[in-house]
Every structure is written in C-alpha cells, then in structure tokens.
Amino acid sequence: GAVVSQHPSRVICKSGTSVKIECRSLDFQATTMFWYRQFPKKSLMLMATSNEGSKATYEQGVEKDKFLINHASLTLSTLTVTSAHPEDSSFYICSARGSSEQYFGPGTRLTVT
C-alpha cells in the first residue's frame, strides 16, 4: 500500500514557541491531505483539509491562525502550531488520499511544557 511519512514523531516544546510538523506522501501524489488531532483513548478529530496550491479548509472551531497549514507540493503538507500552549499537547496525524482510500501517517506526539 501507499506510504505516508510524518516528521517529527515526537516533539517537546516550551509554551509560546511554534512547532512545524511535516506530512509526506512517499510514493504517490496527493492533491488533498487531511490533518487530525487525537486525544488519548479518543477518536480522530478532523482539523483541516489541506489542498495543494490553495488555502486549507478548516473545521468549525479550529483556529486557522493558530494551526497554519501549507500544502506546498503534491507530496508535502505542513502543519505549524503557533504560540503553542500546554492544551495543544496531543497526537497529530495526517492522512493523504490516494486513488480511493486514505493512508495515514504514523503521527506526531506533541508535548508543550
């Protein structure tokens, strides 16, 4: 199956700093990628849909100025958590859509101290 990578896998940062997470589709082109947030023992919550060459579409309640998404190419989308706070600590997972199904990245564990 298709491969989606995510970097970094874990990151610890201090409050007020920004963190960038990369999502890459390694063996296919993805015009659309999705960013999810997952709390412990909870479901995946869609944050935004990342479209190559255009602005991301954010879900209701997600602050677009706090969670900056850039889909610079058909194989790369980035999520930047700006001015991070402890409540932003979570597991962030991206996915990329291939011909039919979605393939998930391995996730990034963000801890804000």
Next chain:
Amino acid sequence: GENVEQHPSTLSVQEGDSAVIKCTYSDSASNYFPWYKQELGKRPQLIIDIRSNVGEKKDQRIAVTLNKTAKHFSLHITETQPEDSAVYFCAASRFTGGGNKLTFGTGTQLKVEL
C-alpha cells in the same frame, strides 16, 4: 454534516469467538464506509471498506455489512485472535473522487482474551 455513532465502546471476547462492532451514520449521501484498526501509539490501518452499491464484503476473517435504508453498517471479526486486540474505528464519507473527508466513529476497544 455527517455524524457517526459507534457501539460498543469496549468489547471483550474470548479467543476464537466472534466480535461485532456497529455504526450508524446520519448523512444519506454518504457512500463510502471504511474500517480502521489502530494499535496503541500507531497509525490507523485500513482493514476493510465497503461502498454503498454492495451490502456485504468479506476478507478472510473480517466482514462488513451495510444497510443503507437503516443507515448502519457493522464489522464482523470471526475466530478472533489476541493480535486482533486494538481500537477499531468506523468512518463514513461521500466518495466523490476528490478530497472527500472522513467522519470517524468514537472507536471500540477490542480485547481478545486467551
């Protein structure tokens, strides 16, 4: 928007028994229903999916059934094994050939006991 409900939240079965997880959806236009398995700290992995033009799909020990009229679909795992223990998520979307987004259920923690 779409709303997906999933039951039960936890399920414990004996090895070799069957496990059934049920989901309902609200958007009658949804036509694609995948099931994902997620082990602790890992990415969700697609295990089976079904489109609205069929009522049942089977892949070895895993099967999914879909009732479009009632707007519910179920995952059936037969002859369960310890390695089946994980969290299972159902999802629904409108498959349009473009960037369709998935709406996930709340997950079911399956534990297969020896």
